[in-house]
Amino acid sequence: MSITLRNISKSYGPAKALNDISFNVEQGELFGLIGPDGAGKTTLFRILTTLLIQEEGEATVAGYDVITDYKAIRNHVGYMPGKFSLYQDLTVEENLNFFATIFDTTIDENYDLIKDIYVQIEPFKNRKAGKLSGGMKQKLALSCALIHKPKVLFLDEPTTGVDPVSRKEFWEMLKRLQQKNITILVSTPYMDEAELCDRIALITDGQILEINTPHSIIDAFPKKIYNVRASETYRLIQDLESYPNTHSAYPFGEYVHFTSRHSNFSPEDLMTFLKGKQHTGIEIFETIPTIEDTFMELSNTNTLATNA
């Protein structure tokens, strides 16, 4: 077991940032924490990287307790905070060299580990880190977090603010790192990235909604889901909310994802309803649920439960 959490809670003043979180991450697993901003992902990372102390519960990383063995953990993990945290006035090479030195190693020693990533930024090795593009910054940050061959890698929203092509490359890199038996805990607000993880935990308001493989989470979606489209999207959502059969309706790309309260829902009935509301260009067809749908579904029921 590479990472274990047991009943972790943490609050900032009256605000509960994490509430009774428990899960395990296996050795060599690519584990994703999926949730919106403010869900508690960063707090969780900071507890596991020994930067914050939890109020309740216990956690271990690579077999070391996060409170008592914090020094050992700091030798064996790589951490990439959400905010770009390298020295902007140092060049690419100087940054990498610095992080190698403070971990008592050299670039050459672990070059094979970072080679795939570093070759892409090596042409710019004399450029100041502050002058790199978002995608290149993240590649450099990942190289710096990897240079000492960590057992566990913590990546807090590594792809936020990065263009789609770089995001894709970044995830391919993570997949390759996983082959080298490095455990990776990664957080992201992007639901589409969730499907690339071995297992994911859906987290919101400091609570875990669900932990499973992305596939199982999608399969467990309890309802049929429909793509609905009309020429006026905003009015469409408003009207869908007033439709008596609606369970949920929220925008999803160019469509609105719609689920019904009843299992015997017929799209024709909705079509009639929308036509009655003077909508044009109406399309309704069934679609496959995604992680985001599950997330919305779970967080809705969760809010209902807490409000009740």
Added chain:
Amino acid sequence: MKRFIGFIKKEFYHISRDKRSLFILFGMPIVQVLLFGFAITNEINKVDIAILDHSKDATTKEIINRIAASKYFSIKQFIHHETAIESAFKKGEVKAVLNFEKDFGKKMVTEDQATVQILADATDPNTANTISNYIRSILQTYTAEVNKNIQLAYQIEPKTHLAYNPTLKSVYMFVPGVMTVILMLVSAMMTSISITREKELGTMEVLLVSPLKPIQVIVGKVVPYVFLSIINAIIIVVLGIFVFQMPIQGNLFLLAAESVLFIINALSLGILISTIAATQQTAMMVSLMGLMLPVILLSGFIFPVSSMPTILQIISNIVPAKWFIIIIKGIMLKGVGLAYVWKETLILLGMTLFFIALSVKKYKIRLE
């Protein structure tokens, strides 16, 4: 050790690439020494005065000539009536007026006594005081010469010798003072800013999740600034010697060693500030307000500590700069050795160790 050297190397990159800080680091001491040395001075030089001579005889003429010949005064105008004195002062044309009584020369011979009134513009009390003292001294010299051949029965003749600064040059006071202010400010402000910058940019988070020990980070931050501050101290001393002809009486090595001690003291204060301040802005404000004012006002740099109210005298004891000024004035001007300043040195050393211990203790190994 390799980690530590790597850290120091990184610090030097930061410093050498931040042109603005470099400018403050080396521009400030030069500008301040020159400003204090040339502009702010208690000396008087070619002060404009006016003469109101009611007797116009050989004696007054002789005295007036002597005053005119001194480099301290220049006779701007002769006035002819008491009513003109006030208007001369009000116009600000003269800083002092000499009023010789009627029959000055005659009275001196017949009555053994003649009166001259010195009127000085005391809107600037220090200057007024200095002016009247200088004029008095010229008058005394004159009477002494006139009485040369007359044997008086009893007479006390004070002979003043101004030790260590015979010509009362104020630059002798300002060079040690400016050196203290600069070293304190530059060292404390620069380190506190450089540590809080790591917090602000988030790099501290990454440094914490690394095997670097707190003491390595702290000492690593301090070492580069020790070097730079030593260069600063050298610049100030060299400026003092070559621009202001200030003699260094004491041992240069002792001066250097004491300066290094004071620099480390200031740096440890800077670290202490950075453990409290979360942003570069706060660090700068705390350094400026919290250090600059006590260093200038309570260290004895400008205002003598001994003439302050008791409560301020007590407070001044916790200002490290006070002790350093005593030490370097002793070494620079009096040429004393460690035997005379060991007590002050020990106090500085104690303060330094205290600040370092406190900083290491307050250095957060986590984010909160």
